Each structure stands twice: as C-alpha cells, then as structure tokens.
Amino acid sequence: MKENKFTIGDHIPTFSLEDHKGNWFNSDEFLYKKYFVLFFYPMDFTPTCTKEACQFRDINQEFQALDAIVLGINGQSINSHEKFAVKNNLNYPILSDRKAELTKKLGIKKTFGLLTPRETFVFNKKGKLIEHIRSNAAQIHIDKALNAIKNDQEN
16 A cells, blocks of 8 residues: 655645534635644643644634634544643644544554654645644744745745
C-alpha cells in the first residue's frame, strides 16, 4: 500500500467528523469559503496540548478575521473533548478522529501507534495545502499558520 504523504499544493481531503458538542463538521460546507487550520495534537489535558489549545483560543479572533476556521483534532472521545473544551473555554471545534480516517488521509503516523503527533495543516480557500508544520513547540504552529494565511492573501 502506498504511503500517504501530503505536500504543499495537495488538495484537502473531504472529511466529516464529530465535534466536542456532538455536531458533525463537514469540510465540504466550508470548502472554497474559508481557510482551514487543522491542528492535530496528542492528548487532551496534557500540559503542552493544553497550552497549544489555549494559544489557539487566545488568537482565534485573528484567524477568524483572516477568514480561517481553526479545528483541533485527535483520536480521543467526544466526552474527553467536551470536558477539555469546557475546562479551557475553547472557542473552536475539537474534532474526534476515533477511526483515524482523516489522520490516515493526511499521512500522519501515530506515535507508538497510539497518539496523534503535533502537526498542523493549513489549507487555502481553494483547498490547497499552503503550510504543514511539525514541531513540539506549540507557538510555532500558530505563528506559521498565521503567516501562511497572510502570505497567501497577499499573493
């Protein structure tokens, strides 16, 4: 089986995942209307993941002003995501990829076969990948995602 590797310019895969409120998020509803910032993180309630989620929360208005939708994603349950979102007052959807469908489509390899690594994918309004970030430093994901969208809008 061929390994899925997403590279700059690749088109966003269609996906439908349940969010922390029990609503279904369908990518097709926002395609060609919004930028997508898909940030994958290992686990709810861990220190670095909580820090990253809160940093995205704190800057979410800036993403919204740039016409971007921020989505946090990992394979944990809706129940875990709901508690995580409520405790941290998150202002964007946290999606559950329990069957790793989107994770596989994007070519993300789980750490130890269990945890989703910290990776962020930024897609423009045409659905093309414009930035892919892999780093354990949470702030780098936010800075690079914002810069990618701003640069795309200038060109």
